[in-house]
Amino acid sequence: MAGSASGSHCWTTGDRIKAFVALTKPRIIELLLITTVPVMFLAAQDVPDLWLVLATCLGGYLSAGGANALNMWYDRDIDALMERTRNRPLVTGVVSPRECLAFGLTLTVVSTVWFGLTVNWMSAGLALGALLFYVVGYTMLLKRRTKQNIVWGGIAGCMPVLIGWSSVTGEVSWAAVILFLVMFFWTPPHYWPLSMKVKDDYARVGVPMLPVVAGNRAVARQIVVYSWVMVAISLLLWPLGYTGWFYPVVAVAAGAWWLWEAHALHARARAGATGAKLKEMRLFHWSITYVSLLFLAVAIDPFLR
Numbered sequence: 004m005a006g007s008a009s010g011s012h013c014w015t016t017g018d019r020i021k022a023f024v025a026l027t028k029p030r031i032i033e034l035l036l037i038t039t040v041p042v043m044f045l046a047a048q049d050v051p052d053l054w055l056v057l058a059t060c061l062g063g064y065l066s067a068g069g070a071n072a073l074n075m076w077y078d079r080d081i082d083a084l085m086e087r088t089r090n091r092p093l094v095t096g097v098v099s100p101r102e103c104l105a106f107g108l109t110l111t112v113v114s115t116v117w118f119g120l121t122v123n124w125m126s127a128g129l130a131l132g133a134l135l136f137y138v139v140g141y142t143m144l145l146k147r148r149t150k151q152n153i154v155w156g157g158i159a160g161c162m163p164v165l166i167g168w169s170s171v172t173g174e175v176s177w178a179a180v181i182l183f184l185v186m187f188f189w190t191p192p193h194y195w196p197l198s199m200k201v202k203d204d205y206a207r208v209g210v211p212m213l214p215v216v217a218g219n220r221a222v223a224r225q226i227v228v229y230s231w232v233m234v235a236i237s238l239l240l241w242p243l244g245y246t247g248w249f250y251p252v253v254a255v256a257a258g259a260w261w262l263w264e265a266h267a268l269h270a271r272a273r274a275g276a277t278g279a280k281l282k283e284m285r286l287f288h289w290s291i292t293y294v295s296l297l298f299l300a301v302a303i304d305p306f307l308r
Contacts, residue, residue: 177243
């Protein structure tokens with residue numbers, strides 16, 4: 004049994020292992036890998052080397068896991084006050100702040116070296132840049148200071164697209180930049196519905212997420228604007244010659260459904276709907292399905308050209 008920092012509690016080895024895994028936020032990393040691997044197929048215009056895929060995914064997991072652990076280390080004060088984060092390992096005491104910091108820094112070093120030795124140093128630099136931007140740029144500088152926090156902080160979550168492309172080609176092309184921009188404009192309308200639902204949590208700890216400082220109508224209007232830009236950018240891959248017919252068909256269909264949901268949310272917000280009647284989580288859940296379908300089409304398209 005391992006003693007914890009929370010006084011009388013004692014934690015089993017299994018509890019401790021689960022806690023360290025939780026520090027990496029595995030569910031978020033799944034989404035990052037959904038964007039990384041399909042881009043590797045597009046970059047290769049074929050099935051990429053499977054060892055390279057494995058090495059890139061492992062490096063991506065370690066890097067994102069390090070960033071998430073450092074995020075939890077820095078945010079442990081507000082995590083203890085927020086309903087949705089009160090069971091995180093540092094709040095419950097399963098992991099101490101010192102252990103979390105050491106764990107995050109170790110993953111940072113290991114992931115960077117791993118990328119450099121098994122993939123290439125460009126991918127290593129991009130991964131390290133994403134980690135530093137998330138921890139320093141978003142967590143430390145933006146999150147508690149500006150309502151635009153998730154807009155610019157989302158850049159870190161867009162980087163796996165560039166990492167996936169560079170792992171195959173050793174460089175970054177316009178195709179990768181387009182998909183990077185898709186993810187950039189996807190992130191705010193993906194996250195704002197969730198933050199609309201939990202805005203009381205953010206308000207309690209003084210984090211100025213857009214739904215905290217603006218009304219539902221204003222947030223929904225921003226969601227519509229970002230959604231239209233995202234869908235428009237997603238269609239650029241085809242006229243620029245990076246895909247065949249399959250990708251734009253999926254992009255149009257999925258994008259149309261996204262816009263329907265975004266406008267429906269805006270209509271409910273304009274009508275003054277609140278609580279369960281606002282149904283903001285419909286768009287949040289669809290946003291994950293949308294990005295999965297879009298990047299699945301990215302992976303399949305090279306085989307249908």
